[in-house]
Amino acid sequence: MNLFxxxxxxxxxxxxxxxxxxxxxxxxxxxxxxxxxxxxxxVAYPTTMCAERNAVFHAVAEGVKPGEIAEVHILARNEAGAYVTAFPCGSCRQVIAEQSRGKATIHIYRGEREVEMHSIASLLPFHFASLD
Incomplete structure (x- = not known):
């Protein structure tokens, strides 16, 4: 699915x-x-929220359960307005891994036709597992 x-x-x-x-x-x-x-x-930088966690938390708030997240799509632009490749940070990788039960595919766009796909398991092979 291309959501560019x-x-x-x-x-x-x-x-x-x-x-x-x-x-x-x-x-x-x-x-x-x-x-x-x-x-x-x-301005208090540690309170900044990443787009990926914001989207996952929105899904959870709407009732999405662990294991129901299949894909995460990401697009970023730098200060100059150019598209750049932006991988999820470590915190986002952990949340995605936990909420997808390690099964999500991450789509990282650099343009409409430039997209890399990675499994969350390859981006975070040893994530903390949930207790359930």
């Missing part, structure tokens, strides 16, 4: 006044439902 256009339009909603680095993410469930997120920066 939707991600691109959603990038404008990112709040990145400090870094200028805008990120949009879309989570797709096993049932095909879509949940969106953008990065939201804060």
């Amino acid at each position: 256009e939707e991600l691109d339009s959603f990038l404008e909603r990112a709040y990145a006044p400090y870094s200028g680095f805008r990120v949009a993410s879309i989570v797709v469930t096993t049932e095909g439902k879509i949940y969106r997120g953008v990065n939201v920066e804060s």
Whole structure:
């Protein structure tokens, strides 16, 4: 599934006044439902939220259960407005791994026709497992 256009339009909603680095993410469930997120920066940097976790948390808040997240799509633009490859950070990888039960495919866009796909297991092979 190529969600480039939707991600691109959603990038404008990112709040990145400090870094200028805008990120949009879309989570797709096993049932095909879509949940969106953008990065939201804060002057108190540790309180900044990544787009990927924002999208996953939105899905969870709407009732998506662990194991129901199938895909995570990511598009980023730097301060100059150029598309850049942006892999999920370690915290996002852990949340994606846990909420997908290690089965999500990550789609990382650098343009409409430039997309890399990786399994979350390859990006975080030894994630902490949930207790259930």
